Amino acid sequence: xxxxAHFLILGAALFCLGTFxxxxxxxxxxxxxxxxxxxxxxxxxxxxxxxxxxPSFGPAASAWAGQVFALFIIAVAAAEAxxxxxxxxxxxxxxxxxxxxxxxxxRG
Amino acid sequence: xxxxxxxxxxxVFGLAAVxxxxxTVAARRLIHNALFLVLALASAAALYxxxxxxxxxxxxxxxxxxxxxILLLFALMLTPQQVELPATAPAGQQLAAALVAVVLFGLIxxxxxxxxxxxxxxxxxxxxxxxxxxxxxxTYVFPFELVSLVLLVGLIGALLLxxxx
Numbered sequence: 001x002x003x004x005a006h007f008l009i010l011g012a013a014l015f016c017l018g019t020f021x022x023x024x025x026x027x028x029x030x031x032x033x034x035x036x037x038x039x040x041x042x043x044x045x046x047x048x049x050x051x052x053x054x055p056s057f058g059p060a061a062s063a064w065a066g067q068v069f070a071l072f073i074i075a076v077a078a079a080e081a082x083x084x085x086x087x088x089x090x091x092x093x094x095x096x097x098x099x100x101x102x103x104x105x106x107r108g
Numbered sequence: 109x110x111x112x113x114x115x116x117x118x119x120v121f122g123l124a125a126v127x128x129x130x131x132t133v134a135a136r137r138l139i140h141n142a143l144f145l146v147l148a149l150a151s152a153a154a155l156y157x158x159x160x161x162x163x164x165x166x167x168x169x170x171x172x173x174x175x176x177x178i179l180l181l182f183a184l185m186l187t188p189q190q191v192e193l194p195a196t197a198p199a200g201q202q203l204a205a206a207l208v209a210v211v212l213f214g215l216i217x218x219x220x221x222x223x224x225x226x227x228x229x230x231x232x233x234x235x236x237x238x239x240x241x242x243x244x245x246x247t248y249v250f251p252f253e254l255v256s257l258v259l260l261v262g263l264i265g266a267l268l269l270x271x272x273x
Contacts, residue, residue, distance in 0.1 A: 001111050002118040004227055005220050007159065010122050012216035014129050014148070016209040021133030023205035024197050029183050030138065033145050036176065037129055040152045043168070051159040052227045064243040067236065068251075070156075070164050071244075074171050075255045079262030081176045085183040086269035092187040099193055 007048035014041030028088045028098040032081060039077045043070045117158055125151035136195055138184050142177065149173045160232040163240050 014037055021034030050066025092098050124147060131144025149172045156165035196202055244252050 001115055004225050006118065006122075007155070008220045009217055010125065010155070012213055012220070013126055014152075016213040016216075017126070017129040017133055019212060020205050020209035023208065024202045025133065026194060026197055027138065027189070029180060029187065030132075030141050030195075032183075033132055033141055033180060036172075036180075037132055037145065037148060040149060040172070043164075044152055044155055047156050047159045047161045047164055050161065051231070053225065064236075064240055067161050067164050067240060068243055068248050070161070071167060071240070072251055072255055074164075074167060076258060078171055078176055079259050081179055082266040083262050083269070085179055086266035088183055089186055090269045098187045098189060101197075 004048055004052040007052075008045055011041045011043075011045035011048065014038070014044065016041075026099045026101055028091070028100050028103075029085070031100065032084050032088070035084075036077060036081065039073055043073055046070045046073070114158065117154070121151045121154040121158070124148075125155065139181075142181055142184060145180070146173055146177050149177065160236070162235060163237045 018034045018036075018038030018041060021037065022031050025031055025034065046066045046069050048066075050064065050070075054063040054066065088098055091103055095103060097103065128144045128146075128148025128151060132141050132148060135141045135144055149168065153165045153168040153173070156162075156168060197205070
């Protein structure tokens with residue numbers, strides 16, 4: 001029967017795979033996708049904590065903190081994806097590339 | 109019987125999520141990356157259902173796989189690139205990234221397995237929308253209003269940044 005540790009390890013696996021993708025891929029859109037993957041790993045961790053560590057699923061506010069936090073992470077991830085992709089599109093319009101190693105105007 | 113179904117569902121959707129994550133970071137064609145991410149996000153929604161978070165699961169499907177993935181696909185289609193450009197960083201950087209990811213995973217697993225977690229074993233079998241709505245409008249009303257402000261700023265910023273002029 002999967003317990004808290006199973007879900008936490010699964011969330012950690014998603015988070016670490018997203019970290020690898022954000023560090024090792026050159027396309028800016030794929031880097032943004034990896035960051036979304038990391039946020040999903042976080043969400044799984046939060047909801048797992050809510051399910052297994054909440055004092056009781058009652059009216060006490062801290063019983064829902066994990067799921068509320070997950071909802072806020074989803075909302076902030078949507079805003080961050082929109083802004084990040086707007087930046088990528090603006091950069092593409094100027095430089096005609098989205099490879100992160102070719103966008104180096106500010107490099108010393 | 110239901111324990112067996114729960115265990116089987118966890119492993120099936122957990123495997124689908126990990127396969128989706130691997131495909132997102134390792135696929136060569138950009139559309140394949142996006143489709144693997146859709147698999148990972150949908151599997152995460154199924155896992156939320158297993159964790160008695162039905163409202164978060166539906167919001168995940170609506171917002172993440174419905175809206176954010178469409179946004180990512182649009183961005184992929186609006187930034188076409190030559191296919192012979194290298195998709196991944198040089199081998200040294202890839203090795204360092206893999207090392208960072210593996211060490212981080214090891215640390216988190218060690219922390220998870222040695223922590224004295226106290227656990228509730230009774231799952232909730234009732235809809236969570238009403239208690240979540242109450243919590244959002246009473247205890248968490250300040251973050252709720254701030255998140256709407258964040259979304260407004262994101263909307264205006266994205267419009268300004270992506271304009272043609």
